[in-house]
Amino acid sequence: MNNIVLVGRLTSDPEIKDLDDGKKVTNVTIAVTRNYKNADGKYETDFINVTLWDGIAATTMDYCKKGDVIGVKGRLQSSSFENKDGEKEFRTNVIAERVTFLSSKTKDVPDNER
Numbered sequence: 582m583n584n585i586v587l588v589g590r591l592t593s594d595p596e597i598k599d600l601d602d603g604k605k606v607t608n609v610t611i612a613v614t615r616n617y618k619n620a621d622g623k624y625e626t627d628f629i630n631v632t633l634w635d636g637i638a639a640t641t642m643d644y645c646k647k648g649d650v651i652g653v654k655g656r657l658q659s660s661s662f663e664n665k666d667g668e669k670e671f672r673t674n675v676i677a678e679r680v681t682f683l684s685s686k687t688k689d690v691p692d693n694e695r
């Protein structure tokens with residue numbers, strides 16, 4: 582089973598891209614605070630890349646801004662590519678299946694997305 586649930590703050594405003602095949606995509610990064618303190622007594626934060634497609638991408642761009650808290654339910658997807666030095670690199674990304682708007686500065690968020 583490949584499921585992931587995250588809650589975090591958007592690190593920038595979502596920007597949508599229209600692809601040649603008609604699909605829409607938004608790539609965002611969310612800051613997710615760990616639930617424990619490090620040796621210095623501070624909470625650390627992970628910055629996680631999330632890909633949003635089509636309707637989820639458009640709705641998130643319309644209603645969310647940098648600093649808003651969102652919940653993401655999705656799956657992990659791994660890919661590989663060859664870097665400029667000819668070495669193989671791997672990347673893991675979250676593909677969102679659902680986004681829930683937990684705090685938004687925009688007042689007109691649809692009820693089913695709060």
